[in-house]
Amino acid sequence: MQRIAKITPCLWFHRDAEEAAQFYVGVFPESRITAISRYGEAGREFHGKEPGEVLTVAFELCGQSFTILNGSQAFPFTAAISFQVSCETQDEIDYYWDRLGEGGDEAARQCGWLADKYGMSWQIVPSMIAELLDSSQPERVNRVMAALMPMKKLDIAALRQAWAG
Template sequence: MQKITTCLWFDNQAEEAVNHYLSVFDGGSILDLQRYGASGPGPEGSVMVIRFEIAGQELLALNGGPAFTFSEAVSLSVDCATQEEVDELWARLTEGGEEGQCGWLKDKYGLSWQIVPRALPELLGGPDAEGAQRVMRAMMEMKKIDVARLEAAYKG
């Protein structure tokens, strides 16, 4: 078990959300599931906490009730090796959600994600400072990141 684990607070959709995330990312699994007992506060027998893994990252999903909701102040950032991976994850995670700027999106549960092609930080940190600034300007105009457009911007 990793030392620090992100806990995602859901009203009552933790199990549905975990199953969705497991369908989006290959090779994930449920590691543990705990249910509420007679002492509550959730209905007896309903899912309380699910510990799960996606893309090598352990997370917790908690059915904690409506007291808290997600905000963009915390997001899950996904490193994508290819444009195809960006395109697939963007499509799957925006289903029922909403697109944001610069590779950010909210899924149908309100959780914020950053879908980041590996080329983006490489171009932003490249040796051509002016090219990096052109990449930044190009990215600021995008929702889903387009690597070919970034590469063209870098080259000028």
Template structure:
């Protein structure tokens, strides 16, 4: 059996804290393993002995890894993780957890957590409307979406239907 492709997030000393945070907010999630830097580690950036080097974890059944590699490669919005959600309550819960304690809202359903990792919290309903709607419905919905930070499913549905907000 082949192994799945595993995204690895480069961190600067926060890999274990980040993985612990992520598994706390997503169902069906766990820390799988942690390897730690030794006192005589030949690997830069020479973190203190015992600091997590590589944390492997599972989020919603998908494998991830976080590597404490140092400050050379900070997180960027060029890579983000899409979180499909069923309803507004789930969207609100995850959004609020991700932006808490130093995270930040962005536009169109994107946010950044306190570790600098970018996420897109996207309702299944949005994807359904995008694939099933006529051009004018999708244009109205797209215009509404462009004004939002955290997505509002009811407002997107109203725009899609041509109803005044």
């Protein structure tokens, strides 16, 4: 029996649940689709979906459980919710930036944030971002913020240089 996570983000899509889940598990290592459920005849007068269409896709990204629900266009994504991807190296930032950003909204790229082709927002950040923004060192934080704000994809070397002064 599969263990169910205590908290699982559920992403409301219009109709691309299975395609999106396949995309995400293809981007992140150690990831997999764990279950797919389909609409039946029951409730069709409410949901309007054909029997057999994908209802939900459960999947894991790097050990974190997610569910995508094929609902309707009623609830589009906004940048108010995003997923942070913590990266150890610039190569890792480059990989996730390129893969997740492919086909996404170019206008949504700022300060390490991007929107993927499904409209989901991601923050591709260096793992030491908390250290670089340590409020007990305001002069360093000001330099880091001055360097970070005009960036689209974050540059670890430039952020470290700003921190060092």
